[in-house]
Amino acid sequence: MEAIRLNQVSLWRRTQEEFSYDFKKTILSILEGKYRKAAKRLVLDNLDLVINTGDKIGIIGANGAGKSTLLKVICGILAPTHGSLKTRGIIAPLIELGAGFDGELSVFDNIILYGIMLGFSKAEMRGRAQSILDFAELQDYALVPVKGLSSGMVARLGFAIATDVQPDILILDEVLSVGDESFKNKCQKRMSKFWNENTTVLVVSHDLEFVKKSCKQAIWLDKGKIKFIGKAEQAVDYYLNKSSNIHH
């Protein structure tokens, strides 16, 4: 069964120039006759992709290749400029852990909110809150506003919520290095559960050994295009060889 399908997906993003838009600077540059509209960059270039239920797929490629952007499009955080996307089931995005939290609200309320964002009901999240707090080791912080947590604690909370629920599709962006040593081990144990089940897993990583070991297939993304999709070992080999050719 298909879990994810991308049809001719492209995404343009503004360059940093326009990103740090500054009214005064813009007026000055118009007066000086130097005003240029900020350039846009094609970050994902006409991607066609089908991922089946239960696949474990690594995504590799150089810095800026578009890996994180691809994950964000699949999760629905970013909408494609062109093309279409279909996904089946509940997606748990472990991307920028905690980015969706509201700092003013308590840990408990954020658990409920985050769960609702993932597609679960309020009642269900109430029932799960205790086990989430336990896993994150934040039992004493339930009523503390999230802005009062350390960044490691925020990441732990994000990981605990996203993996407490049983997602159909799990999206990971280099997050396995979150937290201190003992929490890392706990995360890895929990992750192995998903690897054995019917969960579809997409993981972005620069750890090529991990990709070879843990993923059956891999996608090599290069400047927003899929250069290769197939066996993980082969993808890593192509990626390494092509990269070294470029340096020669």
Ligand SMILES: Nc1ncnc2c1ncn2[C@@H]1O[C@H](COP(=O)(O)OP(=O)(O)OP(=O)(O)O)[C@@H](O)[C@H]1O
């Ligand atoms: N918020 C943003 N606004 C504008 N452009 C962005 C933004 N985030 C990323 N980009 C651009 O999109 C392109 C792809 O970035 P992306 O983060 O997807 O790459 P990546 O393959 O995940 O890289 P890395 O391995 O360094 O994490 C880059 O050119 C980057 O500059």
